[in-house]
Amino acid sequence: MTDTVRCISPVNGELYAERPLTPDTEVDAAIAAARSAQAEWKRLPVFERARICSTAVDAMLAMRDEIVPELAWQMGRPVKFGAGELRGFEERARHMIDIADLALARIDPAPKENFRRWISREPLGVVFVVAPWNFPYLTAVNSIVPALMAGNAVILKHAAQTLLVGDRFQQAFDAAGLPSGLFRNLTLSHGQTARIISGGHVDQVNFTGSVVGGKAMEAAASGTFTGLGLELGGKDPAYVRADCDMTQSIENLVDGAFFNSGQSCCGIERIYVHRDVYSEFVDGFVDLARQYVLGDPLEDATTLGPMVKGEAADFVRGQIDAAVRAGARAHLDPKAFPRDAAGSPYMAPQVLTDVNHQMAVMVEESFGPVVGIMSVADDDEAVQLMNDSPYGLTASVWTGDLSAAEQIGDRVETGTVFMNRCDYLDPALAWTGVKDTGRGATLSKVGYETLTRPKSWHMRTSFA
Numbered sequence: 001m002t003d004t005v006r007c008i009s010p011v012n013g014e015l016y017a018e019r020p021l022t023p024d025t026e027v028d029a030a031i032a033a034a035r036s037a038q039a040e041w042k043r044l045p046v047f048e049r050a051r052i053c054s055t056a057v058d059a060m061l062a063m064r065d066e067i068v069p070e071l072a073w074q075m076g077r078p079v080k081f082g083a084g085e086l087r088g089f090e091e092r093a094r095h096m097i098d099i100a101d102l103a104l105a106r107i108d109p110a111p112k113e114n115f116r117r118w119i120s121r122e123p124l125g126v127v128f129v130v131a132p133w134n135f136p137y138l139t140a141v142n143s144i145v146p147a148l149m150a151g152n153a154v155i156l157k158h159a160a161q162t163l164l165v166g167d168r169f170q171q172a173f174d175a176a177g178l179p180s181g182l183f184r185n186l187t188l189s190h191g192q193t194a195r196i197i198s199g200g201h202v203d204q205v206n207f208t209g210s211v212v213g214g215k216a217m218e219a220a221a222s223g224t225f226t227g228l229g230l231e232l233g234g235k236d237p238a239y240v241r242a243d244c245d246m247t248q249s250i251e252n253l254v255d256g257a258f259f260n261s262g263q264s265c266c267g268i269e270r271i272y273v274h275r276d277v278y279s280e281f282v283d284g285f286v287d288l289a290r291q292y293v294l295g296d297p298l299e300d301a302t303t304l305g306p307m308v309k310g311e312a313a314d315f316v317r318g319q320i321d322a323a324v325r326a327g328a329r330a331h332l333d334p335k336a337f338p339r340d341a342a343g344s345p346y347m348a349p350q351v352l353t354d355v356n357h358q359m360a361v362m363v364e365e366s367f368g369p370v371v372g373i374m375s376v377a378d379d380d381e382a383v384q385l386m387n388d389s390p391y392g393l394t395a396s397v398w399t400g401d402l403s404a405a406e407q408i409g410d411r412v413e414t415g416t417v418f419m420n421r422c423d424y425l426d427p428a429l430a431w432t433g434v435k436d437t438g439r440g441a442t443l444s445k446v447g448y449e450t451l452t453r454p455k456s457w458h459m460r461t462s463f464a
Contacts, residue, residue: 033181123151229440316368
C-alpha cells in the first residue's frame, strides 16, 4: 500500500496534489469522535443545525475564486463553467436545509381515544460518504448536508482525483463552527475504505461511482447490515419526437452530451429521433457540436476540457473505432480539434449515426464526449430501445405534447423522466435509479428517509 494519494492533473499530466493516507489509528479515532459528537448533535434543534450548515455553505461559496481553477487542474472542467458547480452546490444545500424541518417532522396517525401515537425520524448515526471526481461538490453535497441536518455525523472519503475538494468541505464546516468530530475528511485507500465498511464501523454508506465499485461496496458490507445508497453507472437516452422544438432540442441535447466532456452519470449517451425529423436533427446537432473548442481548461475560450485521464479517453476512442468498423458513420473529424491526441486526455467530441445496439457505444457506458443517434419509426420503437439497457438513471422526451411525454415516461425504466430538459438535478425531486444504476435515493424529502430510521411511539394515556 502506498503512503500517499496523488492527483495527476489532466491539464499537463503532472502531479497537482498529494496527501498522506490517514493512519488506521487516526481513522478509528475519527469514527469514535464522530459517534461521540453525534450523540449530542442529534439533540440540537433542527433550526440550530440549519444555522451552522447554512454558514458552512456561505464559507464554501466564499472560496469560489480558489475552487474554480482547482477544479480545472484536478479534473479538467473549463473555468468557463467552474462556477456553475458551486451554484448547483448552493441550490441543493439550501433546499435540503430549508425542507429539513418538514421532512424530519414526526408523523401523526389519526387520533385514537386514550392513546397518543406518533412516528419520529431518528438519525442513523455515522454516515460514510464516498464521493466521485466528476462533479465533486455536487455529488458530495447530496449526502453530506442532509446527513448532518438529519442529526448524523459524516465521514468523507473523496476521490483521489479531487483531493482538494475534501479539504474544502473540511474548511467550510470548520469555519462554520460545526462541533468537532461531526464532519471529518479522511484520505483513504481502497483497503481502508473496505475495512471501515466490513467492520461495521458506520451505519450508512453513500457511494457514487461505477457498477464495479458498487459491487465492491456490497461485498464489503455483506453481513454487517450497513445501509447502502448506490448511484452507479448510466447510459441515459433521449427521444426526440416529430413535434419537438427543434432548435431548443438540439441546443440542449448537444450540451447534455458534451458538458464536462461527457463525464456525467446523467449525461446524454444515446439519442433516438423520429424518422420524420431525423435528418434535420442530425444536421443541426453536428453543426453545433463542431463549434466546441477543445483546449486548456484554464483558458476562457475553452468549452471542452480534457477528460480525466488518457486511459479514459482511449477507452472512448476504442468504442468509436469499433463502431466505425461495424458500419457506423463518424461525423466529426478529430483533426478539426488541434488538441486531440491519442493517448492523451484531450479528446475531440464525436457524433455517430448508422449505429445499433450490437455496438458497445450504444449499450455500454462511455462516460466521454461521444453520442450515437438512431432513427425510430414511432414511440413504441423508441421506448423499446430506451429500455434496452442495464442502466436506468434518467431519460428525456423532447416534445410539445405533455400527455405523450407522460405516457412514454410511464413505460420507460428509469429513475427520472425529463421533458424538454436533461442532465440536471432538481433538489426537490428524488435522485435515484433502477437496474444497475443503483439503489436508494438522495435529495428531496425522500432523501431524508434514507438518512433516518422510523421510531414508533405508542403511549397509553388512560385505562378508561
